[in-house]
Amino acid sequence: MAVLEHVNVTVSDPKATAVWLGAVFDWKVRWEGDAMSGGYTAHVGDETSYVALYTPNQDMNKPQHSYTTRAGLNHVGVLVDDIEATEKRVAAAGFTPHNHADYEPGKRFYFDDHDGVEWEVISYD
Template sequence: MAVLEHVNVTVSDPKATAVWLGAVFDWKIRWEGDAISGGYTAHVGDEGSYVALYTPNRAIDNPQHSYTTRAGLNHVGVTVDDIDAVEKRVKTAGFRPHNHGNYEPGRRFYFDDHDGVEWEVVSYT
């Protein structure tokens, strides 16, 4: 059996992103510190998996649209028990939920963060 441990995403401010991820998903910072090429990384998640938030030690170019960029990150999917509560926290964090849908076997919505990363929130309960 294989289990996804983490995904690594380049963001403008790992510390700020870690704060809203904690507020929205109740995740904790597992580790943070210096990273490749003089950059900085924060690992945010639970005991089983995490998102590595990386920023290089240089200006970050504006991203291209992920769905038309080879190897682009299209979205990160997170499962939750209480999708309505998480949607409220997403709004409180300053993000706008969109593309709501009910489908077999669950419910979902998406939101884009300050760096243009799209997040999918899914509930199967």
């Protein structure tokens, strides 16, 4: 069996992103430190999986629309136990939930963070 262990996303400020990910999803910083090419990385998640938040030591271009960019990251899906409570934490973190849906087998909504990364929150009731 194969299990997804992590995904690596380039962000403007790994430390700030780690803070709101912790507040919204109750994740912890597993590791942080210097990264390739003089950049910085923070690994945020639980004991089995995480999101690696990377920033290079250089100016970054404006984000492109992921759904029309080859190899673009379209969204990150996070499974939660209590979708309503998570949505309140998303809003408290300053993000706007959108595209709500009840579908078989559960519920979902999306939000975009300050770096333009789209997050999908899912709950299977």
